[in-house]
Amino acid sequence: MQILSAEQIRTWDQFTIQHEPVASVDLMERAAGKCVRWLKEKPWPGKKFRVFCGKGNNGGDGLVIARLLLQAGYSVSVFILEFGKLGSEDFQINLQRLHELPFADLHFIQSSETFPVVEQGDVLIDALFGSGLNKPLEGLSAQLVQYLNDSGATVVSIDLPSGLFIEKSSLGNAVIKANHTLTFQCYKLCLLVQENAPFIGEVVVLDIGLHPGYLQEIVESQLLLDEKMIRKIFRPRQRFAHKGSFGHALIIGGSYGKMGAVVLSTKACMYAGAGLTTTFIPNCGYVVMQTSAPEAMCLVDEEEKHLTNLPDDIEKFSAIGIGPGMGIHAQTQHLLSFVIRRYHKPLVIDADGLNCLSLNKDWISQLPPYSILTPHPKEFDRLFGEHANDFERIQKARQKAKEHKLVLVLKSHHSFIAAPEGPCCFNSTGNAGMAKGGSGDVLTGVVTSLLAQGYPPKDAAMLGVYIHGWAGDFAARKFSMEAMLPSHTIEALADVFLVLQ
Ligand SMILES: NC(=O)C1=CN([C@@H]2O[C@H](COP(=O)(O)OP(=O)(O)OC[C@H]3O[C@@H](n4cnc5c(N)ncnc54)[C@H](O)[C@@H]3O)[C@@H](O)[C@H]2O)[C@@H](O)CC1
Numbered sequence: 338m339q340i341l342s343a344e345q346i347r348t349w350d351q352f353t354i355q356h357e358p359v360a361s362v363d364l365m366e367r368a369a370g371k372c373v374r375w376l377k378e379k380p381w382p383g384k385k386f387r388v389f390c391g392k393g394n395n396g397g398d399g400l401v402i403a404r405l406l407l408q409a410g411y412s413v414s415v416f417i418l419e420f421g422k423l424g425s426e427d428f429q430i431n432l433q434r435l436h437e438l439p440f441a442d443l444h445f446i447q448s449s450e451t452f453p454v455v456e457q458g459d460v461l462i463d464a465l466f467g468s469g470l471n472k473p474l475e476g477l478s479a480q481l482v483q484y485l486n487d488s489g490a491t492v493v494s495i496d497l498p499s500g501l502f503i504e505k506s507s508l509g510n511a512v513i514k515a516n517h518t519l520t521f522q523c524y525k526l527c528l529l530v531q532e533n534a535p536f537i538g539e540v541v542v543l544d545i546g547l548h549p550g551y552l553q554e555i556v557e558s559q560l561l562l563d564e565k566m567i568r569k570i571f572r573p574r575q576r577f578a579h580k581g582s583f584g585h586a587l588i589i590g591g592s593y594g595k596m597g598a599v600v601l602s603t604k605a606c607m608y609a610g611a612g613l614t615t616t617f618i619p620n621c622g623y624v625v626m627q628t629s630a631p632e633a634m635c636l637v638d639e640e641e642k643h644l645t646n647l648p649d650d651i652e653k654f655s656a657i658g659i660g661p662g663m664g665i666h667a668q669t670q671h672l673l674s675f676v677i678r679r680y681h682k683p684l685v686i687d688a689d690g691l692n693c694l695s696l697n698k699d700w701i702s703q704l705p706p707y708s709i710l711t712p713h714p715k716e717f718d719r720l721f722g723e724h725a726n727d728f729e730r731i732q733k734a735r736q737k738a739k740e741h742k743l744v745l746v747l748k749s750h751h752s753f754i755a756a757p758e759g760p761c762c763f764n765s766t767g768n769a770g771m772a773k774g775g776s777g778d779v780l781t782g783v784v785t786s787l788l789a790q791g792y793p794p795k796d797a798a799m800l801g802v803y804i805h806g807w808a809g810d811f812a813a814r815k816f817s818m819e820a821m822l823p824s825h826t827i828e829a830l831a832d833v834f835l836v837l838q
């Protein structure tokens with residue numbers, strides 16, 4: 338699914354109006370109709386709707402929703418936020434239509450004294466501002482947003498939580514805290530970034546039938562990964578394949594007290610289908626590794642507790658994943674620099690591998706092209722400098738991916754993948770049960786495995802991130818988000834592949 342900018346969404350509306358063709362006010366009727374259908378399917382205990390409208394088209398949607406709910410027999414009150422301007426054309430038409438209904442309970446809010454009493458059981462429909470927001474809310478609008486947020490009532494935002502910018506940070510601004518966001522036609526950037534988690538609640542994308550022809554006209558720049566895209570990347574195993582057909586992965590990691598990380602990566606690498614997996618660990622991890630991952634081959638460092646020296650012949654491995662539990666000992670940093678100089682295929686670097694890299698930033702430009710780096714936001718900031726918000730991080734990831742020819746996976750609820758070429762992607766799988774130590778190690782193993790199997794680096798990152806999250810979703814269904822462990826996610830890769838085949 339494409340992620341469009343505010344400008345593109347406006348143009349798409351206009352394209353639909355011209356090419357379907359459909360009158361703008363009828364398109365509004367259709368959009369609001371979809372919202373009402375969704376609202377009717379939910380068992381709202383109080384069944385009392387309070388619709389808050391601005392005077393643009395988002396407010397127009399609110400007026401249509403109010404009318405349709407009234408006609409369906411619900412108890413509805415409408416509150417229009419007055420800020421001096423005349424409403425948009427479609428707003429005015431729908432205000433008139435609402436006026437024509439008997440029993441329309443309509444109020445205008447002109448000062449904070451006229452804020453209505455809101456009860457906890459009420460359902461608030463937030464149709465104050467949508468994609469037309471052009472500056473942070475202030476004065477009466479900001480006060481109303483604060484008042485509604487404090488009410489404790491359930492909030493359903495239409496298109497976007499009011500006050501939320503689509504493409505830039507809204508941190509520190511007055512923004513509605515929605516329990517549900519019914520957004521039209523496609524995901525928007527603001528609904529994917531971690532920092533907006535307190536505002537957006539459950540996101541439901543409603544198909545309002547915008548004209549598909551528009552999508553053929555635009556250059557894809559960012560996408561939300563979905564199963565259809567993943568199926569195009571995934572290659573089922575050939576019948577006559579042998580273990581040599583699926584590459585030989587090397588996982589480098591571990592240090593005293595952090596051997597579990599490299600065990601998880603190694604197991605994930607095998608579960609994700611690598612033909613052969615070898616692991617390189619400090620000597621103290623030998624028994625642990627051979628016991629917990631008997632299918633993997635194990636090379637050990639002469640040093641007991643941390644990594645120092647690699648064997649010379651690392652070029653023979655089809656892919657190398659480096660970093661899990663590895664520590665940042667000076668000798669281990671040296672080992673990373675050896676790998677960077679000696680290995681010429683893309684690397685997967687995570688965790689302490691990234692921390693070693695951030696202590697030696699000049700190595701970043703020497704990484705083999707198309708290496709895959711998988712930082713979480715803190716690791717990302719250590720590598721590329723402090724960022725004030727997620728939008729800046731996403732922008733920087735795009736820029737650095739191009740500048741250094743890297744695939745950057747910025748890990749988060751919706752992980753973001755930036756590559757030197759082609760559209761960037763957000764992931765759509767995964768859940769809060771994966772926010773546990775060890776999840777990243779599993780991802781490293783999965784991505785290294787796919788790279789070893791011959792997937793191009795960007796495909797390995799997209800497929801890896803998607804199936805890792807998907808496996809996490811299977812694990813959550815089986816064990817609960819609370820109790821699930823990264824090892825369950827590894828085992829649940831089996832469920833993913835059974836569905837994919
Ligand atoms: N035909 C269409 O264009 C459709 C539009 N739709 C709805 O229309 C919305 C976009 O409508 P609009 O472009 O009219 O924009 P909005 O309804 O989001 O808001 C625009 C109005 O608010 C004012 N405004 C913006 N920021 C403000 C601020 N910080 N403080 C005070 N006033 C502010 C603007 O001057 C304008 O009057 C979408 O979010 C969606 O809900 C849907 O009905 C689908 C069809």
Ligand SMILES: [K+]
Pocket residue numbers: 395463464465466467494495496497498499
């Ligand atoms: K809204």
